[in-house]
Structures are given as structure tokens and as C-alpha cells.
Amino acid sequence: MNNRNIEFQSSSVVGNILRKLHIDIPLFIGLGLTCALSFVILYSASGKDMAILMRQVARIGVAFVLMTGLAHINPTQFKRYSTLLYGTGILLLIAVLVFGQIGKGAQRWLDLGLFRFQPSEMIKITTPMMLAWYLSRHHLPLKWKQLLIAFGLILVPTLLIAKQPDLGTSLLVASSGGAVLFFAGLSWRFMMVIGGLILSFLPVLWFYLMHDYQRGRVLTLFNPEADPMGKGYHIIQSKIAIGSGGIYGKGWMGSTQAQLNYLPESSTDFIFAVFAEEFGLAGCLGLLVLYLLIISRGLYIAVQAQETYSRLLAGSLTFTFFVYVFVNIGMVIGILPVVGVPLPLVSYGGTSMVTLLGSFGILMSIHTHKKFLHH
Amino acid sequence: MSHSYSIKDAVTENRIFLNRIVVTFLLVITVMVALVGRLVYLQIAGHEHYASLATRNRIKISSIPPTRGIIYDRYGRILAENLPAYSLEIIPEQVKDLDETLINLQELLAIPDEKIAEFHKQRKRRKRFVGTPLLMNLNEEEVARFAVRRPFFPGVDIQASLGRHYPYGILTSHVVGYVGRINEKELKTLPVAEYRGTHYIGKVGIEKSYETQLHGKAGYTEVETNAQGRAVNTLNEVQPESGSNLHLTLDIDLQRIAYEAMEGYNGSIVAIEIKTGDVLAFVSHPGFDPNPFVNGISTKAYRALQDSEDKPMFNRALRGQYPPGSTVKPFIGLAGLEYQAVNAQDSVYCPGYYQLPNVKHKFRDWKRWGHGPTNFNKAITQSCDVYFYDLAVTLGIDKMHSFMSQFGFGQKTGIDLSGEKSGLFPSKAWKRKYKKKAWYPGNSIITGIGQGFTLTTPLQLARATATLANRGKVVTPYLVDSIVHANLTKSGSVQSGEVIPLQEENIDEVIAAMVSVVHSARGTAKRISKGIDYQIAGKTGTAQVFTVKQNESYNKHKLAKKLHDHALFISFAPVADPQIAVAVIVENGGHGGSVAAPMAAKVIKHFLKDEEEEFSDSDEQP
Numbered sequence: 001m002n003n004r005n006i007e008f009q010s011s012s013v014v015g016n017i018l019r020k021l022h023i024d025i026p027l028f029i030g031l032g033l034t035c036a037l038s039f040v041i042l043y044s045a046s047g048k049d050m051a052i053l054m055r056q057v058a059r060i061g062v063a064f065v066l067m068t069g070l071a072h073i074n075p076t077q078f079k080r081y082s083t084l085l086y087g088t089g090i091l092l093l094i095a096v097l098v099f100g101q102i103g104k105g106a107q108r109w110l111d112l113g114l115f116r117f118q119p120s121e122m123i124k125i126t127t128p129m130m131l132a133w134y135l136s137r138h139h140l141p142l143k144w145k146q147l148l149i150a151f152g153l154i155l156v157p158t159l160l161i162a163k164q165p166d167l168g169t170s171l172l173v174a175s176s177g178g179a180v181l182f183f184a185g186l187s188w189r190f191m192m193v194i195g196g197l198i199l200s201f202l203p204v205l206w207f208y209l210m211h212d213y214q215r216g217r218v219l220t221l222f223n224p225e226a227d228p229m230g231k232g233y234h235i236i237q238s239k240i241a242i243g244s245g246g247i248y249g250k251g252w253m254g255s256t257q258a259q260l261n262y263l264p265e266s267s268t269d270f271i272f273a274v275f276a277e278e279f280g281l282a283g284c285l286g287l288l289v290l291y292l293l294i295i296s297r298g299l300y301i302a303v304q305a306q307e308t309y310s311r312l313l314a315g316s317l318t319f320t321f322f323v324y325v326f327v328n329i330g331m332v333i334g335i336l337p338v339v340g341v342p343l344p345l346v347s348y349g350g351t352s353m354v355t356l357l358g359s360f361g362i363l364m365s366i367h368t369h370k371k372f373l374h375h
Numbered sequence: 376m377s378h379s380y381s382i383k384d385a386v387t388e389n390r391i392f393l394n395r396i397v398v399t400f401l402l403v404i405t406v407m408v409a410l411v412g413r414l415v416y417l418q419i420a421g422h423e424h425y426a427s428l429a430t431r432n433r434i435k436i437s438s439i440p441p442t443r444g445i446i447y448d449r450y451g452r453i454l455a456e457n458l459p460a461y462s463l464e465i466i467p468e469q470v471k472d473l474d475e476t477l478i479n480l481q482e483l484l485a486i487p488d489e490k491i492a493e494f495h496k497q498r499k500r501r502k503r504f505v506g507t508p509l510l511m512n513l514n515e516e517e518v519a520r521f522a523v524r525r526p527f528f529p530g531v532d533i534q535a536s537l538g539r540h541y542p543y544g545i546l547t548s549h550v551v552g553y554v555g556r557i558n559e560k561e562l563k564t565l566p567v568a569e570y571r572g573t574h575y576i577g578k579v580g581i582e583k584s585y586e587t588q589l590h591g592k593a594g595y596t597e598v599e600t601n602a603q604g605r606a607v608n609t610l611n612e613v614q615p616e617s618g619s620n621l622h623l624t625l626d627i628d629l630q631r632i633a634y635e636a637m638e639g640y641n642g643s644i645v646a647i648e649i650k651t652g653d654v655l656a657f658v659s660h661p662g663f664d665p666n667p668f669v670n671g672i673s674t675k676a677y678r679a680l681q682d683s684e685d686k687p688m689f690n691r692a693l694r695g696q697y698p699p700g701s702t703v704k705p706f707i708g709l710a711g712l713e714y715q716a717v718n719a720q721d722s723v724y725c726p727g728y729y730q731l732p733n734v735k736h737k738f739r740d741w742k743r744w745g746h747g748p749t750n751f752n753k754a755i756t757q758s759c760d761v762y763f764y765d766l767a768v769t770l771g772i773d774k775m776h777s778f779m780s781q782f783g784f785g786q787k788t789g790i791d792l793s794g795e796k797s798g799l800f801p802s803k804a805w806k807r808k809y810k811k812k813a814w815y816p817g818n819s820i821i822t823g824i825g826q827g828f829t830l831t832t833p834l835q836l837a838r839a840t841a842t843l844a845n846r847g848k849v850v851t852p853y854l855v856d857s858i859v860h861a862n863l864t865k866s867g868s869v870q871s872g873e874v875i876p877l878q879e880e881n882i883d884e885v886i887a888a889m890v891s892v893v894h895s896a897r898g899t900a901k902r903i904s905k906g907i908d909y910q911i912a913g914k915t916g917t918a919q920v921f922t923v924k925q926n927e928s929y930n931k932h933k934l935a936k937k938l939h940d941h942a943l944f945i946s947f948a949p950v951a952d953p954q955i956a957v958a959v960i961v962e963n964g965g966h967g968g969s970v971a972a973p974m975a976a977k978v979i980k981h982f983l984k985d986e987e988e989e990f991s992d993s994d995e996q997p
Contacts (some may be wrong), residue, residue: 006867165563183395185388223891240432241417241425243421243425243426244422244426246418247422255430256599258525260601261602262432262433276417276418280418281415285411285414285416288407288411299396299400302392302396311392315392315399322406329410333412333413335409335413339652347961
């Protein structure tokens with residue numbers, strides 16, 4: 001305690017308070033700025049809808065509270081409950097498939113009376129927790145049996161979510177689990193073999209496992225003009241919004257594509273297009289720098305973590321956040337197929353916001369508790 | 376997995392982990408650069424392209440059709456106007472219960488079920504916020520009945536639009552013409568931007584020949600629309616420029632007198648003001664009601680007009696080509712005097728027929744026993760054929776052709792109506808070209824009395840008469856006196872100022888003979904001279920008909936009746952100061968003097984009576 005006080009003597013009173021709250025200042029600032037941007041762009045993208053804005057503010061408020069709460073929990077507690085949380089998540093996913101609510105053609109929701117819950121969101125955190133827990137118990141290099149178990153732990157939730165179907169989330173879950181394996185030191189050679197297997201599995205995925213609409217989305221990516229009023233409409237309008245923004249954009253509230261409803265889902269998955277239209281390339285660079293800062297800080301926290309479980313989890317959660325950013329922006333600017341992944345911290349929507357800030361709470365917990373863990 | 380560690384190697388693990396973090400960081404940087412690269416491609420390289428796409432997305436240009444110009448007669452009476460037409464429209468989006476609303480409306484306005492079905496059909500093709508017509512052309516009572524109950528029908532409203540209306544109907548059908556819906560063929564040649572919101576275009580008559588002036592300039596609005604096509608904001612609006620108003624030379628009262636004078640006959644009357652070329656009356660009888668054509672005449676009604684033996688759709692004044700008969704005699708006579716082929720005092724003996732030397736064929740005079748010794752005046756007054764047979768032979772076809780051409784025979788008058796026929800005055804060259812035969816003296820003989828190949832339109836005859844009355848100053852008839860556009864008046868047509876070189880005494884001789892036709896005891900039109908205190912100069916004509924060229928489809932059973940002579944009369948008055956020239960052609964009417972001349976007289980008398988009143992009015996003023 002003494003050491004810490006000395007170490008941060010120069011920081012402000014506020015900084016000290018935040019530190020006592022187990023809040024990581026750089027991460028907090030990055031997240032706060034991004035959320036503030038979210039309010040600005042959401043107000044415009046929703047067509048000056050105060051109700052939507054207030055709901056987003058409330059959600060982010062709740063998510064920040066959750067983040068702070070999680071930051072207070074010692075990482076050892078996460079580690080202890082990893083298996084339980086993971087198991088619960090899997091059970092809930094099965095429950096969704098059996099009793100779930102259908103929304104937008106996919107079964108994702110569990111109606112709990114008071115609110116609707118999306119177990120796949122929780123899985124995004126519990127899968128890397130589970131893998132980090134499992135891999136921290138075993139030393140490198142992993143044995144075949146351990147690898148198989150690790151892959152099983154990833155595949156079960158991935159397939160359950162893909163079955164809903166929710167391609168975007170299953171992708172994120174798979175990548176969060178894979179990231180743990182990657183950070184745990186899976187050999188490059190092995191990863192190449194896995195990569196080769198996945199590539200050879202792609203035709204099977206394409207012809208037997210993917211839904212028509214999913215195949216359509218991939219095909220549309222390569223030629224959106226083939227069906228400009230149907231499948232290609234979304235991506236064409238998105239590109240028009242981004243391209244027409246130019247270098248400096250049309251100014252706040254100046255997005256004609258979103259304000260006049262040419263761009264669908266402008267408040268949710270495609271909010272980046274509105275942002276690009278209103279703030280141009282300059283604004284986009286600013287937002288990307290903000291994301292880069294958050295990711296860098298996450299990686300730094302992972303490096304600083306002293307325990308295997310903590311650093312695997314920190315690395316994976318940061319990596320997942322990066323995948324979020326890449327997949328969303330990639331789809332909006334037309335280099336990735338349209339999958340339902342929101343722009344992290346900016347898109348309108350509750351569950352992903354809570355999960356994301358929750359994962360940053362865990363990162364903060366890892367970073368701010370490390371002194372106490374040192375034996 | 377060749378070897379395994381049994382002891383935790385923290386250093387190795389740390390190294391590998393750090394290595395993986397660095398790899399991850401590099402991956403993140405690479406991906407970020409790729410994203411920025413793509414953004415640069417879209418927002419800098421593609422900016423112009425996408426910006427124009429965004430503009431095209433949101434801005435829709437819609438035309439505002441201009442108001443069509445109004446057509447007036449010479450005294451400012453409206454001949455063609457735009458009247459509001461009412462339709463009942465429903466905006467489905469604003470209606471709470473559409474089915475109930477339709478049932479209530481059906482009850483209120485007695486709407487047949489088919490209209491409801493048609494409405495549903497149309498509704499499916501339109502956006503929910505766009506009005507869909509339920510009933511067209513509501514009458515005033517229906518409008519009133521709905522207006523009272525309007526508050527009970529949210530989303531239902533009366534829409535007013537302008538429709539063309541011709542208050543004088545049948546009287547003006549061949550002058551003013553009519554407008555109709557733009558057809559596919561017209562659409563291809565029209566300036567698209569100007570006609571985007573316009574439904575009507577002039578089809579015939581003044582409406583057609585002055586289409587450009589009447590139509591005006593279309594305005595437009597630039598409207599920002601959302602993805603559903605709903606207008607959210609008007610960005611720019613340019614008001615349409617109304618079409619020009621036209622003031623015609625036509626006197627609708629005189630037109631009515633002339634039209635009614637023709638009652639019971641098919642034919643044409645054209646009256647021209649001599650000094651100006653103003654067409655005062657332009658009648659082709661029978662006419663038709665142009666109003667049903669505006670919104671599309673029914674096939675049945677159109678068929679009835681087309682199939683009628685009286686050919687009401689045929690513009691006789693402009694396109695009817697008739698043998699002029701004896702009405703050419705004053706002109707041929709003048710040619711004889713001008714070319715000194717005859718002397719006005721010299722007489723020709725008329726035995727009732729004419730023979731060429733060494734030829735047996737007899738060209739008969741209409742008066743079987745002949746007119747006896749006949750001088751110039753008598754030849755015109757009593758319409759002696761033999762005198763003109765002889766004159767025609769003396770003159771020869773070439774002289775006749777060149778002289779008659781100066782008066783416009785065989786030539787279009789240049790009136791501002793499209794579709795005019797030129798008639799025909801033959802020449803040697805013409806016959807060789809079109810008939811592939813040489814000119815025979817016999818051809819000249821009958822040309823001298825307006826038979827044979829010669830064909831004239833009623834308009835041509837009126838014009839030639841006006842030119843004669845004008846003492847050789849060529850009269851060009853025209854219908855549009857002025858084009859009024861935004862307080863700027865433009866005069867329609869101007870006279871060419873062309874003058875036919877003529878000897879004054881020869882003109883006097885011809886006019887004197889034409890006065891005798893009306894005012895002498897033996898004149899062929901003497902019956903019309905009663906009760907007038909001025910002189911009318913005229914010439915009757917009775918043209919033999921063999922076939923009726925312009926309507927070949929005449930019923931054969933009626934052919935006998937159709938072989939009756941055409942009755943013609945040309946005239947001008949008052950002789951002392953010629954004001955009006957009138958030409959009358961009555962198809963199969965019989966004799967010019969008994970049928971056609973009285974019609975012309977009615978027109979002249981009405982016109983000169985009005986003139987007098989005008990003069991006396993102005994006299995009263997100090």
C-alpha cells in the first residue's frame with residue numbers, strides 16, 4: 001500500500017480516487033472518450049432521437065458501474081469461478097436453443113420476464129476465462145489430450161451460437177478462445193496445421209453448414225452491384241455514406257444517407273458509416289487512434305500481468321476487442337461480409353456494451369490487483 | 376510434442392507470451408493501416424463518385440406544368456380556357472380504416488363497385504403517402520356533397536386540376552382545334568424536360584400550330600426525399616411560366632352566323648378582312664364538339680364521328696379541294712384584260728356551245744340556247760361559259776397559270792394552321808410531270824371555267840377574292856392577331872406587301888362586272904341585293920362533280936346525290952371601300968346563286984351591320 005502511494009504521488013487527487021476504485025486511468029479515458037463519441041454520433045444517426053440517446057446513456061452508465069464492480073473483484077476470484085461461469089453459459093445457450101425468443105430470424109434471446117438476456121454475450125467472456133483457467137493449469141508444450149479438450153471448450157459454445165444462428169458472435173467467441181491458445185504459446189507449426197485444417201474445412205462450411213442468407217452476404221461482398229436493391233443495398237448505401245463524407249465530412253447532423261433513411265441500421269451495426277459521412281476521413285482516423293490506444297493499453301496490461309491466468313485472459317479480451325473493431329469496420333467499408341457485429345462502444349445496443357465494458361472491468365481488475373497478488 | 380517440461384519454465388513462457396503480444400500488436404497496426412487505406416480509397420479517391428451518388432439518392436426533381444395559354448376571339452371572348460376539374464383522392468396512410476371509409480364514400484357519392492376495385496388496383500402500385508384517385512371529374516353537386524362531410528373523412532380530399540375547355544364547342548372545332556393526351560409518338564419528339572408534368576398537347580388547329588407558345592415553360596421543384604420517396608424538404612423551386620394567350624382574328628359571332636347559315640349542308644365559309652388579312656370566319660360544316668377529345672374520347676363516339684357520311688372531322692375550309700367552277704371567271708377575265716387577249720367592249724357570240732376549229736366536240740354553255748352576243752361585263756354577270764372558252768384558248772394555259780398563281784391558286788395561303796392543302800392550278804409542265812401526257816387545247820378550254828384539273832380550297836378562294844378586292848395587294852390570311860405573354864404583346868403575322876401589277880381600269884372593269892352579278896337584273900346572284908344600302912361584288916359558281924376526291928369512301932348508294940353540283944360563291948363588300956371578302960362552297964348544293972350566295976350575304980350583312988354600329992358609336996363621341 002505504501003509502495004503504491006509513493007509510486008503515484010504525482011498523480012492528482014482524482015487519479016488517486018480512481019486508483020482506489022481500481023480504475024485504470026488510460027483505459028478509463030479511452031473508453032470514456034469513445035462512449036462520448038457514441039453519444040454524439042448516435043444522436044445524429046437516430047435522427048435526433050432523445051429517447052434512444054438517453055437509453056444509450058443509461059446503458060453505458062450501468063455498464064460503467066458493472067465495469068467498476070468487476071474491477072474491484074480480485075482476479076483470483078475470476079479464476080476460481082471460471083468453470084462455473086462457463087458451464088452456466090453453456091447451459092443458458094442450450095436453453096436459448098430450446099426456449100429462446102426469435103428476433104430478426106435468429107434465436108438469441110432468453111426472455112427472463114423483466115429483461116431479455118442474450119447468453120451468447122456472456123459466453124464471449126466466460127470462454128476465454130475457461131480456457132485461461134484450463135491452460136494456466138498445464139505447462140507448455142500442451143499434450144494432444146489437453147489440446148483436444150481446449151479445442152472442445154472453444155467449439156461447443158461456438159457451434160451452439162452458430163446454430164442460433166449468430167455468425168458474428170460465434171466468430172468472436174471462437175477468436176477469443178483461439179486468442180488464449182495463441183497467447184499460451186501454441187507452436188507456430190501447430191497453428192499453421194490448424195489454419196490449414198480450417199481452410200480445408202471452409203468448403204464444408206460453405207456448402208453444408210452456412211445458411212443461404214449467410215452465403216449471400218459473402219457473395220454480396222464481392223459484387224454488391226449484382227443486387228443493388230436487395231442484398232447489395234446495405235453495403236452500397238454504406239459505401240456511398242462513407243465515400244461522400246470525404247476528408248472532413250459533412251459535419252455533425254449533416255449525414256444525408258442516415259438522416260433520410262437511405263442507410264439501414266444506421267444507429268446499430270452501421271453507425272461507423274454515419275460517423276465517416278459526418279466526420280470524414282479525419283474523424284475516422286481519430287476514432288481508429290482511440291481504438292488503437294485502448295488496444296495498446298490492453299496489451300500492456302496483459303504484459304504487466306504476473307499470473308498466467310490473468311495475462312492470458314487480458315490478452316484474449318483485448319484481442320477480442322480488436323476483432324470487434326476490425327470485423328465491424330471491415331464490414332461497413334465493404335472488405336468483410338456483413339455479419340452482425342456492432343462497432344464496440346459506439347453502436348446502439350445494450351448487451352454488447354455491458355459485455356465489452358465488463359471485459360474492460362476484468363482488465364482493470366487484473367491491472368490494479370497485481371501488487372496484492374505478488375507473493 | 377517431442378519433449379515435455381515437467382518443471383514450469385517461467386522464463387520461456389514469459390518470452391513466448393511477450394513475443395505473442397508483439398506479434399499481436401504488429402497485426403493490429405497492419406490491420407489499422409489496411410482499414411485506413413480502404414477509407415482513403417473510399418473518401419478521397421472515390422469521394423466525387425460517392426458524393427454524386429448521395430446527391431442522386433436524395434434529390435428528386437419534379438416538374439410543375441405551366442398553365443396553358445387562353446385563346447380569345449378578336450373581341451376578347453374566350454374560345455379555349457382552362458377549367459378546374461375535380462377528382463376525389465385518398466391518401467391511404469392518413470386513413471384510419473380504409474374499408475369503412477370506402478363503404479361510407481360509396482354511400483355518399485354512389486360510387487360503383489368497379490371504381491372501388493380500380494382504386495385498390497392503383498393503390499397497390501403507389502406509396503402509402505401518395506394520393507390515389509378514387510373518382511375523376513366530379514360534378515359540382517358531388518363536390519359540394521363531399522365538402523360538407525369532409526371532416527368525417529380524414530385522408531380523403533378533392534383535388535383540383537386544370538382541364539382544357541372549349542366554350543363554343545362545335546363552332547370552333549376546325550379553327551381552335553383541341554388538345555388531347557400526349558401519345559407515344561409525340562412523346563418521342565417532345566422536349567422531355569418541358570413536358571414532364573404536362574398531360575395535354577395540341578392535336579389540331581391553333582392548339583397544334585401554336586403549341587410552343589400556348590404551352591409555356593415548365594417549372595420544377597428540387598425536393599429532398601428520404602429512402603421511402605417521401606419529400607422532406609424543398610430545396611429549390613422555379614415557378615412555371617404560363618403559356619402565351621392568343622388573340623385570334625376570328626369573330627365568334629360572325630363564325631356562328633356563317634356556321635348556322637350552312638345548316639343542312641356540308642361545306643365551308645371563309646371570311647377575310649381585306650385590309651388586314653384577318654380571318655373573320657372560318658367554317659367547315661359540320662363541325663364536332665372538341666371537348667370530349669380533351670380527356671380521351673370514347674372509341675364508340677370517335678367511331679361515330681369517323682364513320683359519319685358528313686365527315687365532321689374533315690376541315691373543309693383548309694383541306695377541302697374543290698373545282699372552283701365559274702368563280703375563277705373574274706380572275707381569268709382580268710388575265711384576258713391584262714394580257715390584252717380581250718377588250719372589255721368587244722363581244723363574242725355565244726350560240727350555247729363552243730367548238731375548236733376542225734374538231735367536232737362541242738363544249739356546252741350552261742345556258743343551252745346561248746347568251747347571244749356577249750361582252751366582258753355580260754360574260755361575268757350571266758356567267759357565260761363560251762366567252763371564257765374562247766378567252767382560255769386565246770390566253771393559253773401558260774399565261775393563265777402564271778396569272779392565277781399570283782392570286783394564290785394552286786398555292787398554300789400560308790395561314791397559321793398546319794395541314795393546309797395547296798389546291799391545283801394546272802400547267803403544261805404539271806401535266807407532263809404528273810399525268811405523263813401533253814397539254815391539249817381542250818384542257819385549256821375547261822380550265823377557263825374552273826373545271827378540269829383545277830382545284831381550290833375555300834380558304835384560297837377567299838384569299839384570291841380579298842386580293843382582287845384589295846386591288847392586287849396580296850392578302851395573306853392569318854388567325855392569330857397577337858400573342859400576349861406576360862404583358863408583352865407580339866403581333867401574329869404581317870402582310871407581305873407584295874402587289875400584283877394590274878391596270879386600274881381593268882380592276883374596275885372586273886369589279887363592275889362582279890357588282891352586276893349581284894345588283895343587275897340578270898345577275899346570277901341578284902337575290903341577295905335586297906335591303907342593302909351598299910354594293911356587294913360577287914361571282915357565283917356551280918361546279919360539276921364527278922368524284923369527291925377528298926372522301927373516297929362515300930357510300931355508293933348515295934353516289935347519285937353526291938354527283939350533284941357544288942354551289943360556290945365568292946364576294947366582297949362594300950364595293951366603295953372593300954372590307955370583307957367571303958368565299959362559300961356548298962357540297963352538292965346545286966346552284967351557286969340560289970344556295971351559296973345567300974349564305975355569303977348573311978355573313979357580309981352581319982359584319983357590315985356591326986361595322987356600322989361601331990362607326991355610329993364612335994360618331995356619338997365628341
